[in-house]
Amino acid sequence: MDEPAFIAALRALASHPAARGLADDAAVLGDLVLTHDMLVEGVHYLPGDPPADVAWKLLAVNLSDLAAKGAVPLGVLVGYMLGDEAWDRAFLDGLGEALAAYAVPLLGGDTVKGPGVRALGLTALGRASIAPARAGARAGDGLWVAGTIGDAGLGLAIAQAGEGPPELLRAYRRPRPLLVEGRALAPHVHAMMDVSDGLLIDVARMAEASGLAVTIDLAAMPRSAAARAFAGDDRAARLAAATAGDDYALLFAASGEGVATSGVGAIRVGTFAEGRGVSLRDGAATVPLPARLGYQHG
Amino acid sequence: MDEPAFIAALRALASHPAARGLADDAAVLGDLVLTHDMLVEGVHYLPGDPPADVAWKLLAVNLSDLAAKGAVPLGVLVGYMLGDEAWDRAFLDGLGEALAAYAVPLLGGDTVKGPGVRALGLTALGRASIAPARAGARAGDGLWVAGTIGDAGLGLAIAQAGEGPPELLRAYRRPRPLLVEGRALAPHVHAMMDVSDGLLIDVARMAEASGLAVTIDLAAMPRSAAARAFAGDDRAARLAAATAGDDYALLFAASGEGVATSGVGAIRVGTFAEGRGVSLRDGAATVPLPARLGYQHG
Structure with a gap:
């Protein structure tokens, strides 16, 4: 089961219309818009990238999903894997700067220790009266x-x-x-x-x-x-x-x-x-x- | 900066009242209840635990946070790190079983590849008209x-x-x-x-x-x-x-x-x-x- 096969199987589980078949940038449940993106060291960012920039990016990629659905951010939850302490501190500084730049409240999350490379997750919640889908383009548009x-x-x-x-x-x-x-x-x-x-x-x-x-x-x-x-x-x-x-x-x-x-x-x-x-x-x-x-x- | 110091610094960022000072099981934003918990291989589950049980636990620990706030689950987002393909498949089976057992829709999430031990995250969203806090006990209770x-x-x-x-x-x-x-x-x-x-x-x-x-x-x-x-x-x-x-x-x-x-x-x-x-x-x-x-x- 490679990644496409896994996602296809996951899609079969996500039958609720709010999931939009896992084919959109975000889930849309009534006027709520939800997204969760992860960043993995060495995969989504370079090990040498400044930690404050990694924090910025973790927030920005999720807010971008909200932007694509026309949503106002209501808040975020962070899933953080602790590691090198100086890195952790610089990450927090960057996270604070990014949250302030977009006036987004940090609502919660989880902090864990892990022995491997860092995996970071962020969930963003937003509200939109109209959330355009990926599908919907019309001939002539x-x-x-x-x-x-x-x-x-x-x-x-x-x-x-x-x-x-x-x-x-x-x-x-x-x-x-x-x-x-x-x-x-x-x-x-x-x-x-x-x-x-x-x-x-x-x-x-x-x-x-x-x-x-x-x-x-x-x-x-x-x-x-x-x-x-x-x-x-x-x-x-x-x-x-x-x-x-x-x-x-x-x-x-x-x-x-x-x-x-x-x-x-x-x-x-x-x-x-x-x-x-x-x-x-x-x-x-x-x-x-x-x-x-x-x-x-x- | 050890874990308590990190959490204290994170708490300073989470000044919005919905975050409840990161001291509660979940964030409570109006009638919405949000929680995000991670499971890391070797830390929160044993490498030999059946993958379907790990999926069950990932859902259950987050739903338990909603339960503690009296919330009805509205849906979940999963952050999944791919690895061994047989493990991935068995995880999905268990996730499907657990979602069905609690009638919780899978709304979205992210799937990543990672070179290290697995880190899995799940965000649960719920709704509660009254969400009791951790604080609030009265003398004589x-x-x-x-x-x-x-x-x-x-x-x-x-x-x-x-x-x-x-x-x-x-x-x-x-x-x-x-x-x-x-x-x-x-x-x-x-x-x-x-x-x-x-x-x-x-x-x-x-x-x-x-x-x-x-x-x-x-x-x-x-x-x-x-x-x-x-x-x-x-x-x-x-x-x-x-x-x-x-x-x-x-x-x-x-x-x-x-x-x-x-x-x-x-x-x-x-x-x-x-x-x-x-x-x-x-x-x-x-x-x-x-x-x-x-x-x-x-």
């Missing part, structure tokens, strides 16, 4: 992105290799959950999710969940000035950005009018249409889909 | 127990040594959260918690949180017929039971009239009084407090 794509992937490379602009490293280590944007967008979109595993793979998931085809234009993809200056702006750089993870931008399906009404400055990167599958272009050129669309679990 | 004390401690010894009655082993491996009892009691008690670390240490915590003294009578403590037959019924056996963990009985402070009104068959094991500290007796005899009151974190 635009595919839109709020936030930038590819900064965190470059930041990861910088964390590993040690050279590069600090704002890119920061995008990897201290991602910003787009809570305000998610709330403003939620009433005006047909589908929404956050980009955690890579733009292409996450777009493919939204199209698949919505039973539609989608076309993405790499040239339209929002990339930061720092990313373009550091990694260039040719097709290879765009493809690298479109398949890199950890950006926590918001991806959504909506009409242009809906986006204008939301007031969020989002960028249109594609179009949904009847059919199945993902087509890629780069301005006027048709581009074959890369073999790897992003981070794939399992 | 009886100290009561619903459920039995000491079975799980004997079950742990049996799991380690391999010989003994299956019902005691089952009490350790498949604890029963007292959800029905907790709901019936909640409107009629002044304070309530579950017994997870040992009767004496948990009674001491309730008395401390309530700013009161308490007297416990070992002879009154409810022990199962199986425990008495297996371990005897002398003072040493009673003290062992009173300091063993993992029972998930409910402990509460109430008047006799309150308990009678609740309809729950609970046993009175002591009395709260003005003052501080825990006094122990065994029938007519005064008994010195043992050095170890139960499982102490850190």
Whole structure:
């Protein structure tokens, strides 16, 4: 039973409609939105990453799931595995800073000792009057992105290799959950999710969940000035950005009018249409889909 | 920064009233009750414990926290670390069985790969109109127990040594959260918690949180017929039971009239009084407090 098989079996257990088939960013139970994401040392963060940044990321990835459902955070519970004491202390400092930055109350959790690598968990609870699903895009909808794509992937490379602009490293280590944007967008979109595993793979998931085809234009993809200056702006750089993870931008399906009404400055990167599958272009050129669309679990 | 220092620092971050100072079984936010407990291999369960039982326990310990707040479970999120595939499959079977036994929906969670020992987390969400705190006992209140004390401690010894009655082993491996009892009691008690670390240490915590003294009578403590037959019924056996963990009985402070009104068959094991500290007796005899009151974190 590999990871996909395990998740399929878990999905069979999650038959309650609030679970959304475990295929969404979060569970939606009435007006409550719940998510739980874990970070494992060496898997989701580098052993050398500053502990305060790991705390920030643990909160941010969960708040990003709430953002994608248009939810206001009500509070979080932390599952913490103790280890090196200086690391623990620095983690707490970062957690306090991140909780304060997003005005999110720490409500509870558990602290354990473990002999292995650290595994950290965080549960975020939020409230949303309208929580858009991943499924729900309509043929003719635009595919839109709020936030930038590819900064965190470059930041990861910088964390590993040690050279590069600090704002890119920061995008990897201290991602910003787009809570305000998610709330403003939620009433005006047909589908929404956050980009955690890579733009292409996450777009493919939204199209698949919505039973539609989608076309993405790499040239339209929002990339930061720092990313373009550091990694260039040719097709290879765009493809690298479109398949890199950890950006926590918001991806959504909506009409242009809906986006204008939301007031969020989002960028249109594609179009949904009847059919199945993902087509890629780069301005006027048709581009074959890369073999790897992003981070794939399992 | 050892575990108590870490928890003290975490408590300083948890200033929202819903967090109850991280000193309760669960967070209480309006009518929502939230808890997150982790199980770590080799720490909270034995590597040789059947994986289906570990799944049961992961759910049960969290539902027990909801029970102690009189909450109806609304759903759970699971944080799962993949490992050996046969173990994963058996865990899922047990999780499905436990969810069905308590009619609790699986709403979401996260699945990760980790190179170390397994760390598993579960968040339970419940709803309660009245959620009694740990603090709140009044001088003159009886100290009561619903459920039995000491079975799980004997079950742990049996799991380690391999010989003994299956019902005691089952009490350790498949604890029963007292959800029905907790709901019936909640409107009629002044304070309530579950017994997870040992009767004496948990009674001491309730008395401390309530700013009161308490007297416990070992002879009154409810022990199962199986425990008495297996371990005897002398003072040493009673003290062992009173300091063993993992029972998930409910402990509460109430008047006799309150308990009678609740309809729950609970046993009175002591009395709260003005003052501080825990006094122990065994029938007519005064008994010195043992050095170890139960499982102490850190």
